[in-house]
Amino acid sequence: MHEKLEQVRPADIEKRSFEIITEELRQKGKVLTPGTEPIVKRCIHTSADFDYADNLVFSQGAVEKALEALRQGAPVVTDTQMGKAGINKRKLAQYGSQVYCFMLDEDVAGMAAERGCTRACASMDKAAEMGLNGIFAIGNAPTALVRLCELIEAGKLKPKLIIAVPVGFVNVVQAKEMILDLKDVPCIVARGRKGGSNIAACICNALLYMMEE
Amino acid sequence: MHEKLEQVRPADIEKRSFEIITEELRQKGKVLTPGTEPIVKRCIHTSADFDYADNLVFSQGAVEKALEALRQGAPVVTDTQMGKAGINKRKLAQYGSQVYCFMLDEDVAGMAAERGCTRACASMDKAAEMGLNGIFAIGNAPTALVRLCELIEAGKLKPKLIIAVPVGFVNVVQAKEMILDLKDVPCIVARGRKGGSNIAACICNALLYMMEE
Numbered sequence: 001m002h003e004k005l006e007q008v009r010p011a012d013i014e015k016r017s018f019e020i021i022t023e024e025l026r027q028k029g030k031v032l033t034p035g036t037e038p039i040v041k042r043c044i045h046t047s048a049d050f051d052y053a054d055n056l057v058f059s060q061g062a063v064e065k066a067l068e069a070l071r072q073g074a075p076v077v078t079d080t081q082m083g084k085a086g087i088n089k090r091k092l093a094q095y096g097s098q099v100y101c102f103m104l105d106e107d108v109a110g111m112a113a114e115r116g117c118t119r120a121c122a123s124m125d126k127a128a129e130m131g132l133n134g135i136f137a138i139g140n141a142p143t144a145l146v147r148l149c150e151l152i153e154a155g156k157l158k159p160k161l162i163i164a165v166p167v168g169f170v171n172v173v174q175a176k177e178m179i180l181d182l183k184d185v186p187c188i189v190a191r192g193r194k195g196g197s198n199i200a201a202c203i204c205n206a207l208l209y210m211m212e213e
Numbered sequence: 214m215h216e217k218l219e220q221v222r223p224a225d226i227e228k229r230s231f232e233i234i235t236e237e238l239r240q241k242g243k244v245l246t247p248g249t250e251p252i253v254k255r256c257i258h259t260s261a262d263f264d265y266a267d268n269l270v271f272s273q274g275a276v277e278k279a280l281e282a283l284r285q286g287a288p289v290v291t292d293t294q295m296g297k298a299g300i301n302k303r304k305l306a307q308y309g310s311q312v313y314c315f316m317l318d319e320d321v322a323g324m325a326a327e328r329g330c331t332r333a334c335a336s337m338d339k340a341a342e343m344g345l346n347g348i349f350a351i352g353n354a355p356t357a358l359v360r361l362c363e364l365i366e367a368g369k370l371k372p373k374l375i376i377a378v379p380v381g382f383v384n385v386v387q388a389k390e391m392i393l394d395l396k397d398v399p400c401i402v403a404r405g406r407k408g409g410s411n412i413a414a415c416i417c418n419a420l421l422y423m424m425e426e
Contacts, residue, residue: 003386003387003390004387005359005387005388006383006384006387008383008384010330010331010356013381013384016382016383017382017383020382020383021382045381046409047260047262047380047409048381048385048405048406048408049262049407080298080299081299082295082298082299082410082411082414085293085294085295085298085299086293086294086295086298086410117223118223143223146218167259167260167261168226168258168261169229169230169261170219170221170226170229170230170233171218171219171221171226173216174216174217174218174219175218177216192261194260194261195261196260196411197295197299197411198295198409198410198411
């Protein structure tokens with residue numbers, strides 16, 4: 001005999017979920033950095049993985065700077081269609097902003113072939129060429145993070161925030177550490193192997209929902 | 214000093230990732246059910262979470278039945294735009310099939326309001342009304358799983374496969390057990406709280422890539 005379905009109104013499911021997450025974090029003795037709680041909890045909500053209570057790293061003042069950037073209409077650039085699909089574009093539009101993903105663009109495929117790099121790299125080049133000094137939400141490609149570092153160092157790009165949460169087994173850990181080593185670029189990083197397009201979208205959305213509070 | 218970037222050609226990154234996953238599964242002493250390995254490993258690849266080696270449950274013959282359904286052009290119905298964005302639609306088109314997501318449809322919003330249910334429920338009703346007896350890839354809404362059970366019981370829907378991988382804290386565990394209790398409906402279930410749209414898409418893609426081998 002299985003546990004019965006809990007009677008929760010659809011509108012209350014998210015609230016109830018966050019209550020459970022908050023209670024279990026307390027039971028586990030996890031203390032989150034003040035101001036980062038809504039982001040960390042939303043990552044746990046998206047993945048049911050409490051590792052995000054430990055692996056998310058925020059540079060000094062990253063959340064405040066991100067909220068200020070969003071308030072000023074900073075564009076969001078992401079490296080997957082899934083990330084783009086997951087980001088709340090209606091909320092973003094309220095601040096006059098939008099999400100860009102260049103991964104399927106023909107010119108990006110051409111640039112990647114010409115420059116001998118991944119399409120994720122070329123899509124960062126395209127963002128720099130377009131002057132999109134906004135929020136970079138990278139959930140898939142460590143090569144995109146490495147290229148961001150190169151573009152920043154070359155003075156070709158100045159992101160308002162880098163959300164560095166690619167998932168995987170090859171160069172993911174190292175590329176995230178490169179972002180953490182950057183000076184003067186706010187970042188939110190899922191240290192280690194974990195992350196994903198869903199986590200990238202979820203952090204963007206957590207920031208957008210924080211602006212309503 | 215951080216670990217250096219590994220020199221791996223972009224085209225080889227996935228292969229190298231699967232080698233690492235295979236080796237770490239071996240080290241952990243995990244033995245996967247024959248025939249399910251490519252699916253389990255791709256879920257780990259998508260999440261960097263080895264819990265999927267333990268929590269994925271396959272009904273008897275589920276993989277073979279899923280591959281046969283895809284070969285015959287079975288449509289895929291999913292419950293999020295992110296899932297739809299993540300599923301390899303080019304591969305699916307090779308078998309004359311496509312992905313449906315009704316979550317943003319106006320008639321679904323109307324049905325949900327009228328019937329007092331979630332849009333995820335109403336989108337399952339719409340799939341049944343359209344006679345889409347295909348593959349249901351559910352990565353978000355446990356209410357969609359509950360409605361699938363009701364539609365199947367009422368003889369209004371006969372899915373070829375249910376991929377039951379919603380993530381979350383409210384009714385997720387229970388709804389997945391309801392799917393596992395179904396007779397005569399092949400299913401792939403991420404038992405417990407974990408899953409997500411990314412996992413739903415990844416299981417679809419793993420099946421599509423198995424057809425090429």
